[in-house]
Amino acid sequence: MKRFVSTLVPVMALYMWLTAGSGDVFGLWAASELVLGAVLSVITAWLTALHVGSAGVTLPVNPLRWILFALYLIGPFLLEMAKANLDVAYRVITGRINPGIVRVNSGMKTAGSTTALANSITLTPGTLTVGVDEETNDLFIHKINLTEEEAARSAWDSRDLFGFNLPAMIRRFSE
């Protein structure tokens, strides 16, 4: 029952989000869309509850975490992304690159938080995630420009890859 409801609510919400502006019911929806959405949501939730095991990936239920996640996306993450793009633009024009792959200690404990970090790394300055060590959650990062000091450094921490302390923020909303 819990699994049924936890699928039903997000699916119905998504359907309403995508059909907003179709009519007059509650100001925004067409009656036919609401009925169809409800029927489809019930079918989807029923099938999901029947076939999907409980051991899957869990999403954080606590709304505070979602708010933190949203703040992270529009704040520090967007800034780092803007920096990343100016950096790539500079290297595209000048062609100055000195690439290499380094092993980075991510400090993350769960699969979800490692994924969030890996995605953040890919979209931020000069770095691209190539692989992950699934036992230690270490990430293998392709860096587009290694300085001489960086090429020789042995212990990398994910904190070193960003201007802001993004890994700490990711830990706060995903672990």
Place this chain on the structure above:
Amino acid sequence: MEAVVLICLVIGLLFNSLGIIGILRFPDVYTRLHASTKATTFGSIFVSLSVIVYAAARFAGDGDRPMLSLALHVLVAMFVLAFTNAAGAHAIARAAHRSGTLPSPSVRDDLNEEAGS
């Protein structure tokens, strides 16, 4: 409103073009992925933003309901784009490394030492 839409469009197209130039100029798979994932994600987000601003302003102005629908759809597309682009880049980079396409030029390759030992 039109100025904001135009500025977003110009920034978006500029970064998308840089991404394409990067793909042509960089020497190997990994550096090309840098250009294609970062620049095109950022560029496409700005193009999406210009659509959202335009549609939201039209909806606020004359209550044009299809415009609200358009803005909400593009907002979803923007988030999906950011996540799938990064995940797709991981998949390509990992597949390239596993199939033996090593980064070149490269000053260091921790992942390869790992596989060799």
